[in-house]
Amino acid sequence: MSALDSTQHDSTNIRGFYAYTDTLKGVFYGPGSVNTALPKLLDTLNGTKALIVTGKSLHDKTDVVKKVENVLRERGAYGTTFWEIGEHAPVAGIRKCIQALKECGADIVVSVGGGSPVDAAKAVIYFLQKDSGGSFLPHVAIPTTLSAAEYTIGAGYTEDNGHKVAVSDQRLAPAGIILDAELTLATPERLWLSTGMRAMDHAVENLYRPLVIPPMKVLCYQALADLFKYLPLSKADPSNLVYRQKLQVASWMSLWPVKFEKYSALGISHALGHKLGARYHIPHGITSCLTLAPTVALKAETASQEDKEWLAGALFHLRQPSTGSVEGDVLQLSKIIDKLVVDLGLKSTLAQYKVPREDLPDIAERAMDGRSDPTFPKVVQLLEGIYE
Template sequence: MSTPSPSIEGFYAYNETLKAVYYGPGSVKTALPKLLEKLGVKKAFIVTGKTLKNKTSVVQSVEDVLKQHNTYTTTFADIGEHAPIAGIKSGLSALKESGADVLVSVGGGSPIDGAKAMIYHLQKETNGPFLKHIAVPTVLSAAEFSVSFIAGLTNEKGEKTGVSTPELAPAGIILDAELTLATPEKLWLSTGIRALDHAVESLYRAGAPRPIKVLCLASIASLFKYLPESKADPKNVEVRQRLQIAAWMSLWPLQLDTYSPLGLSHVLGYRLGAKYGVPHGITSCLTLASVVALQAEVASAEDKEVLADALWHIKVPSTGSVDGDVLKLSEEIASLVTKLGLRTDLAAFNIPRSDVPKIAELTVGSTSNALYPKVVQLLDGLYGSSKL
């Protein structure tokens, strides 16, 4: 393997909670021991999913690093998609039995959120300190950075819910592209669209400062460039590492005075995901382009301007008007989703058309909201284009 470019490997320290982000191909071998020492922890408990544990060598490679440093205790591999509460309860029991003082989540958003939720519930039971958490993601959804003190999970009714406290932010994150090689193509690419969703919606997120928006514009440029390259050459580790960095830029850790959701595409994703079994990445493939098109009609002039800026970053000529540029960005997003083989629709997931009014109401909060009829129309437009 050729020596990677210096720009795709390195180290970054964020704040008192997130001690370090290590990134680069093969970095788990050196970064994990550094984090264990930095955090002063002795017994590690791995949280992951069944497929990653049973059908790949990814979890084994993390276990081997922990065993070499005499810190491995247990691997819990029963966290399902959307982090169902039943799996979290089982994991909590296993965690208590292990006596671990640090959790290492390996995989996508569900293991990462599952680990956060276990830490939260253990602290509530014991009234002790919050355990440390090291996240090792293998997809591009950036759950390790996503409002990093919030853990999303699914309750017994199939509803998306969550727990939150600042202490739930991971203490360390390792972005190792070599560990992503076993990630299925559709999952890898669709979570890349999820990262694009983060970056685009952060351009009009309430309270997001200009430096964050500049990072998001750079993220958008990288995702448009490297996602097609990764599809064409899936074993190219350098391209995969650049995508992990782009996902990081799409959702840079940000503390706001009050919680602010990213935007309509994300809220719709939460409504469609757990209840109807739509993967997070695919919800963004469904909703993002249409939501961006809606911004040409409803967004503020300032938000439209920064959305229009994205065209320059993806090397697409301006249409000559701000509204036209926003609509053009929507078209480019839809084209990227199609190019990646991810085009789909609500019918493909057996979502009844009769559910549209209720989904729209839950999304905007009330049928009297001015956005309600627009969201109904948007959802109606998401039927009839399935390719998956």
């Protein structure tokens, strides 16, 4: 069967609902776009004083934050910069950030960096609103990785006990997003490429995520095609802004902003990543490198026929020949994802991150909200398979 013969993978699910998120006013993209987009968003959102939320490394080791500060200063809208946001957004940093915002009197939040600053900014806005009972402050996200946290209505952060928790509200979606490839040049290679695999995790798991509409799944197919193409190219030529901008747009397509009528979780790979990340200090991009390919292989065995067909359909968009069966095509997708992880130099194991082997059943249990799910033993086996 040729790659063009995809009739057996046609989906029959033609019922659903779609709406934009309530708050998003615009996504601006292109190299250098921060210089023009940020002033436009300040005008649109009536922002007069901004708090920048970022991480220590980006603040101390690059000029990225200074560039954003300068744009705000030129508009007379710079308040202060809070740069104590750690990996997985520890709640202690969020508390300090709330105090910094109150002290400077900011009326708009600008996050700069990866998923942790973006999620921390959303958490700050959430807790401020809960305390005051007022409106949600507007948030402009300027991502420097490919993790795609800026497209969601949720904020994940880490409690003092090391457990990752989340809050969500439609009004937490950023009001503006700026995808400026120039600001990603300072992002370390491993972080850039691994968060690209995080975007791939979004694109793949959206193919079987409940309530995702077919047009969004087609965007995920294109996201997969671009991630497979441009991640190796970006690794080979890290200063190429075209490749970086293509990858930022692919990240956007992988988690297209959408208003769900009710909450819809992504899937096993993400659930495992959330439980592994904060507790064992594994970056979220790396958790996707660990869990995505084996999760797809598991889906070849356990998914519904509809979900298998959506996964199998990815091969057509990746210019890969069909194996002749839906299950075979899903397994083939798993194999080429794993090969990409290897080719990008991102292959690792749970043992390398010092995850105790005896913790694996507990990780699976927390990821699946208990052991009653019939696939629980298979998820434990999945973790065993990536242990060493």
